[in-house]
Amino acid sequence: MPKQIIIPFGPQHPVLPEPIHLDLVLEDEKVVEAIPSIGYIHRGLEKLVEKRDYNQYIYIAERICGICSFIHGLSYAQAVEGLMDIEVPERAVYLRTIGSEYSRLHSHLLWLGCFADSMGFESLFMNTWRIREHILNRMEESLGGRVIQGTCKVGGVRRDIDGETLDKMISELAGVEKDIKEVTATFLKDSSIRHRTKKVGILTKKEAFDMGAAGPTMRGSGVEKDTRMIGYAAYGKIDFAPITASGGDCYARCEVRVKELHQSIDIIRQCIKKIPEGPIEVKVKANPTGEYISRVEQPRGEAIHYVRGNGTKNLERFRVRTPTFANIPPLVKMLGGCDLADVPVIVLSIDPCISCTER
Amino acid sequence: MRVEEQPVIRVEVKDLLRKVEELRDEGCRLVQMHCTKVADDNYEINYSFDKDYKFQTLRMNITPENQIPSITGIYWAAFLYENEIHELFGVGIKGINVDFKGTLYKKKMKNPFAVSPVKGGEETCPSK
Numbered sequence: 001m002p003k004q005i006i007i008p009f010g011p012q013h014p015v016l017p018e019p020i021h022l023d024l025v026l027e028d029e030k031v032v033e034a035i036p037s038i039g040y041i042h043r044g045l046e047k048l049v050e051k052r053d054y055n056q057y058i059y060i061a062e063r064i065c066g067i068c069s070f071i072h073g074l075s076y077a078q079a080v081e082g083l084m085d086i087e088v089p090e091r092a093v094y095l096r097t098i099g100s101e102y103s104r105l106h107s108h109l110l111w112l113g114c115f116a117d118s119m120g121f122e123s124l125f126m127n128t129w130r131i132r133e134h135i136l137n138r139m140e141e142s143l144g145g146r147v148i149q150g151t152c153k154v155g156g157v158r159r160d161i162d163g164e165t166l167d168k169m170i171s172e173l174a175g176v177e178k179d180i181k182e183v184t185a186t187f188l189k190d191s192s193i194r195h196r197t198k199k200v201g202i203l204t205k206k207e208a209f210d211m212g213a214a215g216p217t218m219r220g221s222g223v224e225k226d227t228r229m230i231g232y233a234a235y236g237k238i239d240f241a242p243i244t245a246s247g248g249d250c251y252a253r254c255e256v257r258v259k260e261l262h263q264s265i266d267i268i269r270q271c272i273k274k275i276p277e278g279p280i281e282v283k284v285k286a287n288p289t290g291e292y293i294s295r296v297e298q299p300r301g302e303a304i305h306y307v308r309g310n311g312t313k314n315l316e317r318f319r320v321r322t323p324t325f326a327n328i329p330p331l332v333k334m335l336g337g338c339d340l341a342d343v344p345v346i347v348l349s350i351d352p353c354i355s356c357t358e359r
Numbered sequence: 360m361r362v363e364e365q366p367v368i369r370v371e372v373k374d375l376l377r378k379v380e381e382l383r384d385e386g387c388r389l390v391q392m393h394c395t396k397v398a399d400d401n402y403e404i405n406y407s408f409d410k411d412y413k414f415q416t417l418r419m420n421i422t423p424e425n426q427i428p429s430i431t432g433i434y435w436a437a438f439l440y441e442n443e444i445h446e447l448f449g450v451g452i453k454g455i456n457v458d459f460k461g462t463l464y465k466k467k468m469k470n471p472f473a474v475s476p477v478k479g480g481e482e483t484c485p486s487k
Binding site for chain 1: 360362405416435436457
């Protein structure tokens with residue numbers, strides 16, 4: 001039997017923007033086991049709900065993550081609206097959907113850049129992030145910020161997007177789509193990328209389902225599951241279907257995200273075509289009572305916001321289950337049996353967001 | 360406005376594993392687990408499942424002295440949820456497949472969400 005050695009991977013590592021630690025048990029160059037450790041930046045944001053009223057807390061919910069901030073805000077607002085049975089105006093619902101898809105575009109482009117970087121493909125990383133700048137600029141102009149938008153509120157949204165800006169979005173998306181097609185062709189066709197990603201970090205369909213994987217990690221293994229299909233925000237009125245790939249490897253997870261970029265552009269176009277005129281918020285009175293779970297599809301997968309109110313202005317309990325939290329056990333499975341050199345690519349392939357996970 | 364119906368099914372501790380196994384056999388996916396401190400110093404443990412976009416939650420109420428069985432024998436990936444509940448609330452969970460024994464999070468307070476949080480005496484803070 002070969003001698004086993006343990007190599008620590010993280011919490012500080014060039015491919016990790018945030019701290020997660022893995023103890024990699026190796027036999028020669030093969031990883032036979034990976035033991036995860038998290039908790040380096042646990043912030044106790046769930047506990048803070050006891051100190052902030054339910055309207056103030058949306059600012060904290062948005063700060064759970066610097067990438068999915070818009071969708072965290074939406075999910076929290078939706079949870080409190082479910083608790084208080086608030087009907088959000090139709091225009092606000094469409095604006096929230098547009099914001100969510102812009103967030104998905106910027107997150108997937110960010111991930112593609114980091115993924116290229118994990119393989120040492122620097123020019124591809126720069127090109128991908130160049131495209132992302134267009135998305136961030138438009139988010140800043142229409143939603144109020146590049147990182148934290150502060151757009152969603154309980155009862156609707158704070159900012160409307162005028163017709164001129166919506167037209168600008170449509171025309172700019174045509175150019176962005178062309179750029180995305182060019183750059184993603186490299187991700188899917190380049191021989192060196194295929195060599196690094198095909199049949200690497202395999203998660204079978206059964207494993208993905210049994211382990212409760214989320215988002216592109218799950219869909220890359222062929223599980224047709226996208227929380228947008230439950231029809232929250234305006235997704236019930238939009239024509240789209242979950243995107244899947246069958247390989248279950250790093251390439252398949254990349255393929256799902258590439259196709260989702262085009263899907264997001266299509267959803268934004270549909271929303272801009274269908275968005276009605278009207279108010280963007282309703283007045284919210286009284287304090288929440290009862291409990292509700294809001295489910296949304298973030299770029300990394302399904303996120304859960306649980307809220308419980310007791311009739312006071314402070315919620316009694318707020319709980320978040322983020323997609324990366326759900327994707328850590330599948331990651332441990334993917335790493336078993338892989339080459340040490342493939343570990344950075346496999347870790348990146350789940351699009352880990354530790355800030356979300358630690359909340 | 361509520362997006363979907365979210366039925367809650369109450370179970371007793373003794374029936375938990377049987378019920379979870381039934382749901383696994385029906386093809387349900389474990390979506391999440393969470394714990395909530397409720398009145399009378401009790402805890403409410405929730406297990407949420409999804410099948411074909413139908414969401415349901417199993418719920419049981421326990422006292423702080425109760426131990427509950429781990430469901431990691433049925434849903435392997437539940438170990439992170441169970442370790443988190445154990446560390447933040449101090450709930451005793453028997454038979455977790457990957458047991459971090461209180462070291463999942465680096466905290467200043469032992470069981471910060473517990474009915475009676477204990478300051479100091481933290482076994483997991485590496486600086487101590």
